[in-house]
Amino acid sequence: MTVQDRTLHNFNILGFQQDLLSWYEANKRDLPWRKDQDPYKVWVSEIMLQQTKVDTVIPYFHNFLEKFPTVYDLAAAEEQEVLKAWEGLGYYSRARNLQHAVREVVEQYNGQVPDNSKDLEQLKGIGSYTKGAILSIAFNKPVPAVDGNVMRVFSRLLNIDDDIAQQKTKKLFEQIIHEVISHEDPSSFNQAIMDLGATVCTPKSPSCLFCPVQEHCQAFALGIEDKLPVKAKAKKNKTISYHVLQIRNENGEVAIEKRSKDGLLANLWQFPMIPVKELNGSPVEEWFYNQYGLRIKMGKKQGQLKHVFSHITWELEVHPAQLIVEDGTNHSLCFVPVEELSSYPFPVSHQKMMQYL
DNA sequence: AACGCGGGGTC
């Protein structure tokens, strides 16, 4: 059974393309990365837009392009500079992978973003969606760019109830778009689906009465648009408690450290964090000495905050502390003046704690 | 195939 047999047997492809594209021509959003088709700008915007709303991305996009106008500027930058420009945007591996890939483009492709699938998909951070987005938007090639929007729109259009959280469902939609995409204007086609998904065919309360492709939509005809798409529930979020120390030395400088190069918030900076679970009732000062080899005296709690990630919740209790002896031995802490903190990339949770300094 | 990976907005 082919994709066409299962889903497209009664779908008016040419009529759909025409209705979609003429709606897009009249209603497309005015977005900063749509001013030209510079592949580098398209690339940066697509990485920023992964799991991130347009309104959040816009100021970051402007700032990033101002700091790193070309692949050469980004390739030459310090990673910490790039992370600083990404600070607050989340999913920081996107920034590190983007710079890694841009350096490869400079070295292997003479600074030209590849215009073919084979080369694009082996660049770090470019998966199936981003590859399709770059090829279609920047190079006008008829390649599917299937994201959450596309799966939502087409699950409703074609009444497909496969779980969109599954990998194989994304492949099904890529086959469908392969059949349906406009070869006349693939760039507008892919962007039109995204605009439609963002502004009309929304996750909740879609505006079917104003939908330019309503007459092509099976879910609307059946009155089941609010039942689609089907998506498996996410795993439950776990809570971890920490004491966070804002340690001053005799010069009033404050202690920060760089996080691991792997895992959560990789390579960002933070105030030292003590997992409450590891204390087992023993004093923080003792745990800290065993871990860092430095004597400190902890002060009274200054405040607390809760920070929710997609898969973890941090419960943070903020304490001031004083360094007793600077022994000059190896430890991972840097003592820096408070006014210099703004030059380091910090997670949002630690930015919020700076009010207690 | 499942999981780790941010942060903000909406209802």
Added chain:
DNA sequence: GACCCAGCGTT
């Protein structure tokens, strides 16, 4: 609270 968002890399 739960859910969503122009997903990807690792295991």
